[in-house]
Amino acid sequence: MHQSLSRFRGHIELLRPPLAAMDLAMPAAAALLAVYAVEGALPPMLPFIIASIGAYAAITSSYVYNDCCDIDVDSVALPNRPLPLAMLSKREAQLWSLFLFLVAAAIALYLNPESFAILLTATLLITIYSAWAKRNTPFSWIFVGLSFGLVPLGVWLALEPAGLLKAGPGLHPAALILAAMIVITDWGFTNCDASRDVAGDKEKGIPTTPATFGIAATAKMVTLFWIIGVILSLALGFAANLGWLYLAAAAAAGGWLLLQNLDFVRHPTPERGEKLFYQSANYRAVLFAAIIVDVLLRIGLSLGTGL
Numbered sequence: 001m002h003q004s005l006s007r008f009r010g011h012i013e014l015l016r017p018p019l020a021a022m023d024l025a026m027p028a029a030a031a032l033l034a035v036y037a038v039e040g041a042l043p044p045m046l047p048f049i050i051a052s053i054g055a056y057a058a059i060t061s062s063y064v065y066n067d068c069c070d071i072d073v074d075s076v077a078l079p080n081r082p083l084p085l086a087m088l089s090k091r092e093a094q095l096w097s098l099f100l101f102l103v104a105a106a107i108a109l110y111l112n113p114e115s116f117a118i119l120l121t122a123t124l125l126i127t128i129y130s131a132w133a134k135r136n137t138p139f140s141w142i143f144v145g146l147s148f149g150l151v152p153l154g155v156w157l158a159l160e161p162a163g164l165l166k167a168g169p170g171l172h173p174a175a176l177i178l179a180a181m182i183v184i185t186d187w188g189f190t191n192c193d194a195s196r197d198v199a200g201d202k203e204k205g206i207p208t209t210p211a212t213f214g215i216a217a218t219a220k221m222v223t224l225f226w227i228i229g230v231i232l233s234l235a236l237g238f239a240a241n242l243g244w245l246y247l248a249a250a251a252a253a254g255g256w257l258l259l260q261n262l263d264f265v266r267h268p269t270p271e272r273g274e275k276l277f278y279q280s281a282n283y284r285a286v287l288f289a290a291i292i293v294d295v296l297l298r299i300g301l302s303l304g305t306g307l
Contacts, residue, residue, distance in 0.1 A: 010087030011096055014067055015060040022281045025288035027055030030152035034159040036295045037174045037240040043159050051158040054107030055151050058119055061100035062126040068093050069130040077200030111158040113165040118154035122147045138212040141190040149183030174240035177232055185229035188222040189280050195273025216268040223261040230254030242294050249290035257283045
């Protein structure tokens with residue numbers, strides 16, 4: 001019984017629960033934003049729910065696969081993760097990752113073949129990162145950002161086809177801004193993660209940016225990425241016709257996060273990098289929650305005024 005409970009806990013912890021708010025809010029916000037920006041309405045409930053579940057499964061599948069590739073590194077820098085602790089076997093984790101991917105693939109294929117094509121591309125990119133790039137180049141984070149930037153784009157296409165593989169109105173500019181925002185901010189997010197793992201990476205000879213160029217240089221690069229990301233978050237509000245609530249939240253949360261980045265520049269340590277990693281996740285969760293609330297509020301006001 002104890003062993004079964006430990007394995008169950010291991011499966012759940014591989015999904016990285018501390019990031020769940022961000023990983024659930026992002027697809028939900030993308031789904032709402034897609035239909036609102038294109039049609040000025042809310043998405044149908046069933047496609048909205050399953051698209052959000054599918055994106056979450058895709059994201060967490062990549063987490064699990066990455067942990068399967070990083071057991072040796074995590075045993076040094078993050079020894080409390082499920083695989084270093086042997087809460088479950090590597091084979092079990094690989095099957096868990098495959099199951100999550102198949103869930104995401106089935107949902108994407110059902111909703112829109114364009115979304116399925118995006119999922120395959122994103123999966124290929126993150127697989128290259130985990131299986132090869134991380135151990136061979138200090139710029140492996142490029143693959144991570146491109147992969148995660150495709151997630152909201154895939155959700156968008158699931159609700160609003162672009163017309164490439166399924167009839168649709170074309171791709172709205174807000175979709176491209178949203179994808180670019182996630183790509184660039186994920187480059188900052190990933191390098192914060194690498195900063196907290198720098199001891200294990202150096203010991204195992206893994207040439208991440210912090211291990212190769214130092215945390216101080218990495219902190220400055222991360223700050224640049226987040227500056228661009230905050231600017232794009234404001235551009236997204238205007239492109240998608242979001243209201244004052246979102247713009248105010250994006251400006252306030254973005255300003256707060258940039259202050260945290262400046263503190264990372266002043267204190268370039270693994271501990272500060274880890275703290276910024278979780279702060280960035282919380283920032284994203286707040287930003288996506290603001291999109292959700294803003295859209296629901298604006299739709300509600302439109303219905304109330306009969307517009």
